[in-house]
Amino acid sequence: MRILLIIFFGGGFGSLGRFLANRWVTSVVTSVFPYGTFLVNITGCFLIGFLVFFTERMGPNSLNWRLFLVTGFCGGYTTFSSFSFENIQLMSNQQVFTMILYTIGSIVLGFLATYMGILLARNI
Incomplete structure (x- = not known):
């Protein structure tokens, strides 16, 4: 605690x-x-x-x-x-591939998730 x-x-x-x-x-x-x-x-x-x-x-x-x-x-x-x-x-x-995947994935999926959240909220 x-x-x-x-x-x-x-x-x-x-x-x-x-x-x-x-x-x-x-x-x-x-x-x-x-x-x-x-x-x-x-x-x-x-x-x-x-x-x-x-x-x-x-x-x-x-x-x-x-x-x-x-x-x-x-x-x-x-x-x-x-x-x-x-x-x-x-x-x-030396995990460069993982770093690139993490960075691109975070940015692209983050934008998509934000947009999907906006679309969901607009349609409720």
Whole structure:
């Protein structure tokens, strides 16, 4: 139960961070390009890369911090960071075909699933 609460609170802070960052960017920049989401995705990728390795050095509490910051905060902030980090891991393990399949599959099937969800909602 403790682990679930650690992730829960980290995710809440991450979601709040995503909302505030997106809101700030859209108040400063008016454009058709989704700069808010773009900023969140890129900063989330930086954060997950930094935090995965930073939390490994935190000693006995490293698992709790990793769950709070990486799984919780980064997961609430943006799942794109997890997607990016997993692709880096696949490349590091010389699993290039799997990485390409995962990337293309995620993008294509993600777009299709979103579109199908919209079509379903329109027809209800």
